[in-house]
Amino acid sequence: MSESSSKPILNIRDLVVEFKTEAGVIRALDGISFEVGEGEALGIVGESGCGKSVTALSILRLIPNPPGRIAGGSIELDGIDVVSQPEDKMRKVRGSLASMIFQEPMTALNPVFTIGNQMVEVIRVHQKVSKVDAKKQAIEMLRTVNIESPEKRIDQYPHELSGGMRQRVMIAMALSCSPKLLIADEPTTALDVTVQAQVMEEISRLQREMNMGMILITHDLGVIAETCTRVVVMYCGKIIEMAETKELYENPKHPYTRGLLDSIPRIREEKLESLPIIEGMVPDLANLPKGCRFAERCPKAEDRCRENEPPLEDTESGGKVACFIPN
Amino acid sequence: MFHSQLIKPMEDPLVQVKNLKTYYPIKGGLLNRRMGDVRAVNGVSLDIQAGQTFGLVGESGCGKSTFGRSILRLQNVTSGEVRIDGQDILSLDREALVKARADMQIIFQDPYGSLNPRMTVRQIIREPLDTHEVGEKVGRDAEVMRLLEICGLRKSVADRYPHEFSGGQRQRIGIARALALKPKFIVADEPVSALDVSVQSQVLNLISDLQAEFGISFLFISHDLAVVQHISHEVGVMYFGELVERASAEELYSSPKHPYTQALLEAIPQPLPGREKKKISITGDIPSHHDPPKGCPFQPRCPVAMPQCAEHKPPLKPLDTFSRHQVSCWLY
Numbered sequence: 001m002s003e004s005s006s007k008p009i010l011n012i013r014d015l016v017v018e019f020k021t022e023a024g025v026i027r028a029l030d031g032i033s034f035e036v037g038e039g040e041a042l043g044i045v046g047e048s049g050c051g052k053s054v055t056a057l058s059i060l061r062l063i064p065n066p067p068g069r070i071a072g073g074s075i076e077l078d079g080i081d082v083v084s085q086p087e088d089k090m091r092k093v094r095g096s097l098a099s100m101i102f103q104e105p106m107t108a109l110n111p112v113f114t115i116g117n118q119m120v121e122v123i124r125v126h127q128k129v130s131k132v133d134a135k136k137q138a139i140e141m142l143r144t145v146n147i148e149s150p151e152k153r154i155d156q157y158p159h160e161l162s163g164g165m166r167q168r169v170m171i172a173m174a175l176s177c178s179p180k181l182l183i184a185d186e187p188t189t190a191l192d193v194t195v196q197a198q199v200m201e202e203i204s205r206l207q208r209e210m211n212m213g214m215i216l217i218t219h220d221l222g223v224i225a226e227t228c229t230r231v232v233v234m235y236c237g238k239i240i241e242m243a244e245t246k247e248l249y250e251n252p253k254h255p256y257t258r259g260l261l262d263s264i265p266r267i268r269e270e271k272l273e274s275l276p277i278i279e280g281m282v283p284d285l286a287n288l289p290k291g292c293r294f295a296e297r298c299p300k301a302e303d304r305c306r307e308n309e310p311p312l313e314d315t316e317s318g319g320k321v322a323c324f325i326p327n
Numbered sequence: 328m329f330h331s332q333l334i335k336p337m338e339d340p341l342v343q344v345k346n347l348k349t350y351y352p353i354k355g356g357l358l359n360r361r362m363g364d365v366r367a368v369n370g371v372s373l374d375i376q377a378g379q380t381f382g383l384v385g386e387s388g389c390g391k392s393t394f395g396r397s398i399l400r401l402q403n404v405t406s407g408e409v410r411i412d413g414q415d416i417l418s419l420d421r422e423a424l425v426k427a428r429a430d431m432q433i434i435f436q437d438p439y440g441s442l443n444p445r446m447t448v449r450q451i452i453r454e455p456l457d458t459h460e461v462g463e464k465v466g467r468d469a470e471v472m473r474l475l476e477i478c479g480l481r482k483s484v485a486d487r488y489p490h491e492f493s494g495g496q497r498q499r500i501g502i503a504r505a506l507a508l509k510p511k512f513i514v515a516d517e518p519v520s521a522l523d524v525s526v527q528s529q530v531l532n533l534i535s536d537l538q539a540e541f542g543i544s545f546l547f548i549s550h551d552l553a554v555v556q557h558i559s560h561e562v563g564v565m566y567f568g569e570l571v572e573r574a575s576a577e578e579l580y581s582s583p584k585h586p587y588t589q590a591l592l593e594a595i596p597q598p599l600p601g602r603e604k605k606k607i608s609i610t611g612d613i614p615s616h617h618d619p620p621k622g623c624p625f626q627p628r629c630p631v632a633m634p635q636c637a638e639h640k641p642p643l644k645p646l647d648t649f650s651r652h653q654v655s656c657w658l659y
Contacts, residue, residue: 165612196596
């Protein structure tokens with residue numbers, strides 16, 4: 001089943017986001033639709049430039065404008081129409097209804113304020129509580145994300161913490177107002193593998209315990225396999241495949257998904273002569289080929305693939321795929 | 328001994344590093360005095376055979392990049408010995424070092440920062456040829472074209488600038504530049520970490536092919552054990568400035584000995600949904616250089632630490648007399 005079973009907390013329909021560049025107007029997102037159910041963990045995977053981060057920013061309407069703008073489609077977040085919402089209302093939505101964890105915790109935290117200062121500020125923007133109570137809440141939150149001696153940590157500055165700890169602080173901040181949707185954009189990419197495993201486990205545990213909807217954005221199919229129930233695969237601003245995680249990994253329908261799965265570096269028992277690859281590279285968004293965007297790299301491409309763009313259609317196994325010759 | 332007569336005697340390794348130490352001073356206090364040292368590389372010894380790749384793996388801050396830069400003398404070394412192709416690199420004077428550098432090159436992680444944005448691809452690749460006055464001037468452009476072809480780039484790209492290329496192509500340009508002087512030894516410092524997975528494998532395959540064709544030795548530095556496996560003959564694992572395990576690639580992956588190596592292997596996220604999740608055996612972060620732990624540096628995070636681990640540092644020693652598999656752990 002590619003549609004989420006519970007009531008959707010997020011519903012995106014035909015979303016188009018455009019950016020003005022020197023090379024002309026490019027479409028970073030070209031008509032994407034998906035939803036996230038209450039308490040569901042959805043993974044979005046794709047390579048740089050595929051539009052996965054733009055999707056995340058659009059949901060909170062954080063696309064820098066200019067040069068970017070939402071040029072079409074709708075985003076419904078817990079019944080609120082995000083696209084037409086006035087800015088002051090949006091500010092209330094961010095943090096309380098949906099919040100975001102970024103890749104780089106050092107740049108996402110303000111270096112001249114203590115952890116406590118920043119957490120108290122977030123809490124007091126959304127809740128009418130005193131500074132003392134907000135600080136108590138913040139300490140509790142730090143404890144929830146398994147930071148040792150939170151009473152001490154709360155008065156420290158970001159540079160005094162390790163990368164893994166900073167990301168835990170970001171998680172604590174993002175969750176401090178119990179959002180219904182958490183958007184995690186490459187939350188562990190900047191961390192070492194041993195720390196990555198710990199932080200990912202933390203995010204996953206809290207997501208289940210708080211029954212939040214979650215969008216996990218990553219280029220790493222390994223991380224998604226362990227965390228998400230459904231996966232969206234993006235390529236060049238389009239969704240090219242969508243399926244339940246197990247189904248996607250075991251029976252990838254789109255040749256690109258197949259190629260991505262094959263090219264993940266993994267420990268192998270036998271050394272290979274050469275590693276499986278996807279030929280060529282991602283086309284320039286300002287100069288997209290006619291037809292399927294993956295055609296020039298696709299081992300199965302036929303003439304029709306270079307002429308017409310395949311629509312995203314239902315598969316027999318309940319997912320969706322945009323390919324004329326799916327596996 | 329019977330054994331040693333059967334084994335073909337090993338040739339002298341191309342790269343020999345003995346007890347290399349690179350310390351950075353920690354300054355502070357009144358008059359900015361030296362308060363102590365960050366022991367970025369703290370006594371590492373290893374050797375690399377001609378035509379082989381040594382994979383050096385470890386997490387950020389373990390000293391792997393400092394090690395790579397130190398052996399090429401791109402970094403001031405505190406003590407130790409480095410011999411590359413018979414030359415004592417650390418004692419060379421400036422002029423001799425410039426000459427020696429023709430034989431040893433480096434490929435950097437960041438294909439955006441390591442190419443001069445104001446130079447064309449032709450100029451970038453030609454520069455080392457001009458500096459070292461290789462061949463006749465007229466022949467150098469033809470050499471640039473040959474190098475582009477070897478690295479899988481079209482000749483027509485020669486007069487374009489770095490910003491016009493994707494990350495994978497820029498890394499190919501960096502590799503072409505490193506190959507220009509026909510080096511015997513290349514340090515590749517996280518060469519594929521900044522690339523997308525689909526392009527990563529392309530560049531890894533290119534490096535493997537180049538090695539097979541030209542017999543270059545590589546020190547391949549990476550944080551990712553999965554990336555290193557394909558490309559390496561031998562693998563060393565670094566932690567907190569020291570080598571904690573070293574073995575042939577086959578052995579390291581099939582029977583890792585050090586608890587840290589085991590943890591690194593376990594922590595790699597697997598693209599197998601529904602797999603029984605392994606319990607994460609190590610917690611916490613790498614120790615601080617301001618307050619290094621006593622005994623084994625991994626001991627505060629180690630799931631199987633014994634009392635003696637906090638007292639004495641285990642030496643890096645072979646598992647048994649004939650083994651090239653070395654580990655520094657009191658368990659063995």
